[in-house]
Amino acid sequence: MLKRLTSRALVYGPLSFFVLISLYPLIWLLFYSFKNNEEIFSTNVFGIPKNWRFENYNNAFGAFDLLAYFKNSLIVSIGTVVFTCILALMFSYAAARMRWRFANASRIYMTVGMFIPMQIILIPLLIMERTMHLQNSYLAVIVPYVAFQLSFATIIFYAFFRSLPYEIEESAAIDGASVYTIFFRIMVPLVKPAIASVSIFVFLFSWNEFLIALIMISDNALKTLPLGLLYFQTQFGSDWGAMGAVMVISTVPTILVYLLFSEQIEKALSVSSAVKG
Template identity: 35%
Template sequence: MSATTTFEEDNITPARRRDPLLVVLWVALVTVAAIWVAPFVFITFTAMKSNSDVMTTSAFSPPTDIAWENFSGAWKKGNFSNTFLNSVIITAVKVPLGLLISAMAAYALARIRLRWGRFLLVFVLFGAMIPFQVMLAPLFTLVNSLGLIDTYIGVILPYLAFGVPYQVFILHGFFRAVPKELSEAALIDGASHFTVFRRIFLPISLPVLAALLILDFVATWNEFAMALVLLQNKNMWTLPLGLMSFQGQFSNSYGQLNAAIVMTVLPAVIVYLIFQRYFVSGLTSGAVKG
């Protein structure tokens, strides 16, 4: 009996002591998360309320009756059928094309021996150091001289110019970390650099490309300043520019304004949820070697 008791006492798991630092960290994380989530809750609830409910109820109280007409009214008043299409076309062309150009450029700079390889890398990365705000005036002059104002290509080309350097920087570091034996064995067997890039480097870089896709999609979808300068025709406006339609005579339609914001943000949220697991693995890829 005593031996059994001793055995049971030896297998009793002691009560876990909570690390004070861990508790403080969790409290801090929950607080920061609440601060970030609060505006989204406010916007979502307001988008589903009528103007009378917005004025009489608390900002964070859920709606009693969902005002679906806010979304249909916002879609019509903001001309979202046109601005949404423009955003889809610009984003669908710019994001994949930018990733492809960046991946090929990063592979060439990381794996092909070039005489001026380091200089070219520094030259490309120099583009990521220039704030695009200081380039808006000369950029408008250049695009206008080419006759590309109020055109898709007139917006896509500047987007590519300012987005590619950052992506090249990320992908170049990733490609440099790939063991040389993978590419050298394929080259010895007669494969071209394009085949090595397509068959080896692209498949293993999918997590990083997915992370860059999310970041680039959100940045392109929500871009405002450059589109405002280069797209002066309302028929060419993107979704962020369409939100300007709610200024002035529509400024009192709080429900419609927030419904328009929800519809503008929703595609970016959907893309993030689809590629979320790839985004996390892409951010951590290369963090641990061996």
């Protein structure tokens, strides 16, 4: 009995310790978003705020155009997801299910983006976007995001299309269905789990991407959330409470989305690793 108790403690102890490490910084952030500088760094570092300074949130909302940054990030992320899925689905279907000489070679060609860090294209990309006057537009970031996410997306979709039985298309073709009907009506609906998985990943990636957005977008009205946060930091960096409030406001929606969809997100993660292994 005692042995059982200690072995339980040996399991629960470390597990709980890392819960503390993962969550306490976030709770600490929530607390300090209601404190002033003195409380945050000297008089009340760890605990619940003694008096709740809601004015931090007022100041934050006043100076930080959260809605605009959110809107920009949403447009960029949804645009990236939609274009990535359309292009990758069409290509992967052709590579996995249609008969042509370069099917395999072109599939391997498309995976290059997985093994190459995205930064390498940044310098030529900037020159390209400069000559095409694409800088400071949503497309300035959507185009490179889509191009680099294509590799990951085609790997996942290809694996899914390959796993479907060939009889599906054969019987549809006998019924006189065209390639397009087979693709849109039959094949795409069959790989919905893969589409969900790819969408979640591509969305998270574009929601958080920083370096390309930093180089391509300088117009404040088009900045995505990460850039907006950085801008706020340079303006109000010494007011830690208001800074904390901005961080909380910009984080709460994503945490809510995660708590709502946590099962799907975890499933999506394991689907993609299983495919890639």
